[in-house]
Amino acid sequence: MRTRTLTVLVLVALVLLLPGALGAQGGMPATQGLAGQSLRGYTHMFIAYFIAWALVLGWVVSIARRLGRVEKALKE
Amino acid sequence: MSRKIRWTGAALGFLGITGTLVLHWMVFFWVPTERTMGVVQRIFYIHVPSAWVAFMAFGVVAVCGAVYLWLKDDRLDAAGVAAAEGGMIFTTIVLLTGPLWGRVAWGTWWTWEPRLTLTLLLWFIYLGYFLVRASTDNPQRGKRFAAVVGIVGALDIPLIHVSVQFFRSLHPAPVVLKPEGPSLDPGMLATLFVGLGSFTLLFFGFFLFRYGVERMKEGLIHRELTGGSFPGTEGAAS
16 A cells, blocks of 8 residues: 555656756756757657556556455455 | 456457557557647647546436436446546546646646636546545435535536636637537547547446446445345356
8 A cells, every 4th residue: 555655656756847857957948949849748748648548557457456355255 | 247247348448448559559650740739739639538538427427326316226326436436537637638738838737727627626526426425424325415416516517618618718629529510630630539439438348347346345235234145246256
């Protein structure tokens, strides 16, 4: 349970901090050229897809675990 | 869980995953890049289908809630819970992917404009749905309260849809559901429809499994209370 909470916190922190950190390191200068904008767009896009699949996968795993628990209890 | 629910759920889930793989191929290798926003606009192909599935799921919650209040059939309550859980997952996706897109397109993660605010409100209303269920000692009362929250919450959905038309908003206006027809590039429209279809299939596949789990949990509680069997849980252990 604690590990899961930690994992969620780390993921949330990554999502919130990564784009900002890239900007702070000069990855996204204030006056962006086209290339800079593209890179920034890719980062955000991949994070968005990662979040979506992490959440869907999390839901599936959660359903599977609950199903296993209930089936086990019904067998007893 | 009955074999029928299990197999239907697995088939829908498999079709949904296949559709999603096709969607990813289209998003990353096929669909044209939007001219002004660039690649970040590709978030659109998961953001909009997630919103569609979330609204549909909360619609299911409302319908199941209304009929539950009338018939008091626990199967409707189980369907409502399963749909509400899926709706929360997909609304969370909408609320997290939107700011990532907005940061690049608008220059800000979040703004308290009507559509975003109402979507956040929707998330909190359905969080309340689960809190209300868990807050009473009497399960039947909890189910009734939750059904009412589910119905009231769904009233927010049409408001979210029309908010960009009636209020000043940063959020783009609808590009598909509008009187003069879709204004998207045909390739983008095709990708969007693949996304809508595959997310819908995924949702219903997982919804069926979640419904089965809820029914089995109720069966377990019933068995503990009465020591007898419970209709709908035959073959659960097989």
